Amino acid sequence: MPVIDQQQIEIRVRYDECDPMGVVHHGAYLTWFEIGRTELIRRGGTSYRQLEEMGISLAVIEIRVNYKAPARYDDLLELTTTLEEVGRVKIRHSYELKRDDQLLTTATTTLACIGADGRPMAVPPQLIDAVPTVEHQD
Amino acid sequence: MPVIDQQQIEIRVRYDECDPMGVVHHGAYLTWFEIGRTELIRRGGTSYRQLEEMGISLAVIEIRVNYKAPARYDDLLELTTTLEEVGRVKIRHSYELKRDDQLLTTATTTLACIGADGRPMAVPPQLIDAVPTVEHQD
Amino acid sequence: MPVIDQQQIEIRVRYDECDPMGVVHHGAYLTWFEIGRTELIRRGGTSYRQLEEMGISLAVIEIRVNYKAPARYDDLLELTTTLEEVGRVKIRHSYELKRDDQLLTTATTTLACIGADGRPMAVPPQLIDAVPTVEHQD
């Protein structure tokens, strides 16, 4: 399966994202993955905010995270977000989080596209058009 | 000024509310104060969720917190929430957070009542009626 | 594989755990699962706080969550936490979150036991003894 869109962003670890172990709490990574998706959509020329204003939501329905090494307060991390697959109503992303050359965390998420009526809907053209080389898969 | 409504609740400190100093992050207390207000409203016979379903919001417009001693992970705390004042469109609460007999934190918040149109509105009767001995002040 | 320990707790959804979709943000569930684990350990007669004071940490190394239906603000949920497996250095839990009879979310987590030196260590007897019918598996 070809990678159909990918982007790197920087994440600076916030103090309140860390816990008494002195490392980032495992929940904070989900917020970063969300930022990765948001910036990937923005690069495509639309924004998640605009989608929501049109009544379109992307609801997380599955998440898998493997924590290999801890991130720490004030670390400057590189998050690579990859759009792996666009189905009829679902979108799958993968994530790699690194500090310098060290791979800290990998993850995948599956989102479902939800319409204003709260029901699943086909991934809208605005979102697909935003992806340069998208290939439909289901 | 007479105290017009007051209630104690217990708060168990969550792991992710603590930071690398090993104590509760100063932001977490605001969430607890919000729970204190929510439970005070519930005791009055309505709920903040019902208010929102009627298009009524209570927006925080001012907050003051004094941190005297830190709370720690897994502490079982007692939060006293007091409705101090109900004005025409504003409500003022105060808070005292204790661990056993030690006073850890004091705070006050001011909320504005906002209607479905996003504009200030008079504090609704459902909320005032929820308060046993309310005395209007502005 | 026999279930070796299990417990239900109640979760009241907090306002700041919800997002602009009006439902609980997918990250908040991880915090609830952590509370589920914490209370399961407490029921066994020790506490995670005591473990940490002895230099023992339980680091999350894998998490998988399936979100089936959204939880909403002020919902009173039932979380069932099950200790599924205790290995030499790892512990696996599963989770079921319900609102009344509706299953909202299922999840599994894997924790690694980490010593004061930051390295994996054998799951300590205090933790195993806390589990009534634990059966070692690896």
Place this chain on the structure above:
Amino acid sequence: MPVIDQQQIEIRVRYDECDPMGVVHHGAYLTWFEIGRTELIRRGGTSYRQLEEMGISLAVIEIRVNYKAPARYDDLLELTTTLEEVGRVKIRHSYELKRDDQLLTTATTTLACIGADGRPMAVPPQLIDAVPTVEHQD
């Protein structure tokens, strides 16, 4: 009183910082103010992380926030953090948060300098030297 150090940073509003009202939860601003302080210290040539590694903490002991207008998801905000006063053991900052020309929020915080023994200590030279034109006040 002369302003003794000041800096602007940009804040992009995260999705999980917003609540069901569709605006930023009042607690999220405290995290942003903390980032403002962190970046102000960094600009001075040291970092809060380095201070902590030396056993020096800056504990928030008072916070006052006035919320004038709501920030919204995906807003790009400008936060101005000002070091207002350096006392013997305390530091006071003020904050102004704007979206374009609109002032959304103002705040002040007071921090106490805490040593490795958990007791107040004099503001260390590393921190004062980091401030170009600091004038001691108490």
